[in-house]
Amino acid sequence: MAYLSIEQVRKTYGSPRGPVHALKDIGLAVREGEFVSILGPSGCGKSTLLKCIAGLEPVSGGQIAVQGRPLKGPPEDMGIVFQRDVLLDWRTILDNVLITAEFAGLNRAAMRERAGQLLQRFGLGGFENRHPWELSGGMRQRAAICRALLCDPKLLLMDEPFGALDAMTRDDLNLELARIWQDTRKTVVFVTHGIAEAVFLSDRVVMMDRNPGRVVEVIDIDLPRPRHLALRETPEFGRYTAHIRHLFASLGVLKDDAS
Numbered sequence: 001m002a003y004l005s006i007e008q009v010r011k012t013y014g015s016p017r018g019p020v021h022a023l024k025d026i027g028l029a030v031r032e033g034e035f036v037s038i039l040g041p042s043g044c045g046k047s048t049l050l051k052c053i054a055g056l057e058p059v060s061g062g063q064i065a066v067q068g069r070p071l072k073g074p075p076e077d078m079g080i081v082f083q084r085d086v087l088l089d090w091r092t093i094l095d096n097v098l099i100t101a102e103f104a105g106l107n108r109a110a111m112r113e114r115a116g117q118l119l120q121r122f123g124l125g126g127f128e129n130r131h132p133w134e135l136s137g138g139m140r141q142r143a144a145i146c147r148a149l150l151c152d153p154k155l156l157l158m159d160e161p162f163g164a165l166d167a168m169t170r171d172d173l174n175l176e177l178a179r180i181w182q183d184t185r186k187t188v189v190f191v192t193h194g195i196a197e198a199v200f201l202s203d204r205v206v207m208m209d210r211n212p213g214r215v216v217e218v219i220d221i222d223l224p225r226p227r228h229l230a231l232r233e234t235p236e237f238g239r240y241t242a243h244i245r246h247l248f249a250s251l252g253v254l255k256d257d258a259s
Contacts, residue, residue, distance in 0.1 A: 001068055002031060003066065005065040006028040034187060036204050038192070052064060084164075089131060094115055124142055138169035138172075156189075163194075196232055196241055202221050
């Protein structure tokens, strides 16, 4: 049985000009402990699909189930990282991370040690008592990831969490996320528009197109783990990224260099 099952999911929004079909007949089964990236252009429904998986948006048709149980709201044992860090500026970084424990009804004092360990691992040791406005964008997003990981969720949803960061910070966080997954084998659904990022992180890449949002291909990524940035320079890695680029070019999403 799949850990996460998405069966013929549709999502339609109403508008004064008529219905907007954001998702059409999305089908996907994610195994427990698998890292799956959802890759596609802006407007293809990637974030909408993630919100449906998170129970933040109702589906218009079809069904989403976690461990065989149909979704009726946010699933238990889930952590989520949004495009923006959404930290609370009036709380310290430590208190922002601990807010997850508060929402879960857990003892703050008992979770402080884990919060400190996570902050240390993500390069934020010594910044526990700083406020978000004192940190760079990359540091804020690291804190947001710590917050999502605090209660050790089985399912981790990430909505373009590195999209607004500079290339070096993005590479650093890609490496750390790959290490976290290697250590914990969480089930991860990761939304991105970065082809190399999707290939580097994933066991499978789900390619989507728009108007309406739909799955056009699912690619198994057979590359060795643990992964290091040098992997991106190998012919095997290049073949995956070239295949994805060519497919998107055939859909009119990208220009093909060969054309």
